[in-house]
Amino acid sequence: MTIQRDRYLQQLKDSRFNGQVKVITGLRRSGKSYLLFKIYYEYLLSTGVDRKSIIQIMLDDDTYEMLRDPDQLSKYIRSNITDTNQKYYVFLDEVQYAISVEEMKNPDKPIKLYSVLNGLLHLGNVDIYVTGSNSKFLSKDVMTEFRGRGDVIHVYPLSFKEFYDHVGGEKAETYEHYAMYGGMPFALSKHTDEKKMQYLSSLFTEVYFKDIVERYSIELQSILGQLTDSLCSSIGSLTNANKIARTIGSARGKQVSSETIAKYIEYLSDSFLFKEAKRFDVKGKRYFHYPNKYYCTDIGLRNARLNFRQQEESHIMENIIFNELVLRGYQVDVGVVEITETTKNGDRRQKQCEIDFIASSGSTKYYIQAALHTEVGEKREKELRPFLNINDSFKKILVTKTYAKPWTDEKGILHIGLYTFLLDENSLKL
Structure with missing residues (x-):
């Protein structure tokens, strides 16, 4: 088929x-x-x-x-x-x-x-x-x-919609399969979990790494592998070449230069294995030089590289949403909003809060937060706090891992279920 x-x-x-x-x-x-x-x-x-x-x-x-x-x-x-x-x-x-x-x-x-x-x-x-x-x-x-x-x-790996249109089934169950094995098309021809895992794992050693090593004459191949593991493990987390170099150097007992790490990250990005999301100061209208985030182009490849051991549900969902936004043609950044809060001692201090994604296309912009659940009370207030400290009128959207139909709350924030978001390409405009 x-x-x-x-x-x-x-x-x-x-x-x-x-x-x-x-x-x-x-x-x-x-x-x-x-x-x-x-x-x-x-x-x-x-x-x-x-x-x-x-x-x-x-x-x-x-x-x-x-x-x-x-x-x-x-x-x-x-x-x-x-x-x-x-x-x-x-x-x-x-x-x-x-x-x-x-x-x-x-x-x-x-x-x-x-x-x-x-x-x-x-x-x-x-x-x-x-x-x-x-x-x-x-x-x-x-x-x-x-x-x-x-x-x-x-061309990107299969989106969840392409995947779902091909395999069908109950949405939540199909999503869990997608969140495990991703959207590499040939993986769909593998009929057992073991064969899917073997295929995805082999892509790194037999295809991607060979390409990079041959094209760029990579000498420190073990460093390339460790770097890939580090980026896969830290999706959704802030990182930079200096931090990764220290981590890998500590594990090896031998120093690794941040220049080498930066160069290898460039190679991995050039091969479309990872994509960088830069941090953007919403109020200051400027980009931060570092740290930034990296997301895997296919979540199944990420899981395979880590031997399917690290299944952080929230980070995987965040990576899938990031990929969907990129596929739809948006420039995707991580938002930073500086707010003033009062401590228990009554002191006032500045704090940076993060918005998961700013999706921009021309003059259109969306602020998007991703959450596994719809929180209540203080947790809900904390989740939405960055939205409430943005002064512009661009749409603010909370995506939760639910079947919830789109609805807008009294603060003008659009709430939308994950499956609706992924399966309806016009979901941000609802």
Whole structure:
């Protein structure tokens, strides 16, 4: 049974022959290739496109190793474009294999692949789609390199809605399964808990770490592993490179530089395994330099890396909400609100309170708190205190792990159940 990725298929439909290179990026094994070579391929055939006019190249397959040379790649594609009156579709999978390490590391060195793709665009009858699993492919400013002719589509692991639409069942039970094993598409084909665990665990050692080690010539591979464990263990907690370096150094009995840790965090983020959430001062309208938070792109991968031992329900829920907001296209930050409180001695002091997320898109902004339960009395007041100390009029939302239907309290705060939030893409606008 095909897993529907309607959000991304629609983006591909809308961008068909728009004169731009479609860059389909995201975490490896999150479904990019399946989207392009299965779902979109079948869509094109259904519209009458001839199979022979779809040129497919999988650069991570050693069969195509010779085509990792941009010059050879260009010759091969052009040799298959034989009719100037015919429209052609070029699918390139895992295109980072055609970009050298030197090109990645040197911002002043032009990337040959970009000129190859631009040259193909100039033919006029070629529509180009590439997938890539490393943000370094984009970090040299793909839009500039393509002279405004790059169209980025980011594919994420299955959202809870995509997962639920595929497997069905009782919402709370399906959520617990999702919160354990996440949304990596191929994991759905594994029919036992043991096989799901084995598959998710193997992705780090057999795919992600190998990619990072080979591409960046990592010497301290054990440090990379310990760092990954630390980030997975501390989702939803404030951290920085200095703190992690001290923790790992203490465990090893040998000092680790914060520069090395910062560099390795960058590699893990570039591979889309983690995403940073910066802290934003709501009243001061500024970002803090550190500490920040890191969230796992897929909660199942996080759990697998920790051998499914750390099941902090609230942090897992927070990570899932963060991923959902990012998937919906929001810039997501952690909010900080400074409030004045009176101590037992009658003294007044300033205290920083945290808002789990600030979700921003253009001129739209939402303040969001996540809680397992709807608290009452003093606990409820503490949960909502940051909201009540914000002076602007943007919507404030409390998401709780309940079936509660959306309702707004006397202070203007929208209360919404977790399952409604995750399953209704317009839930923030309710």
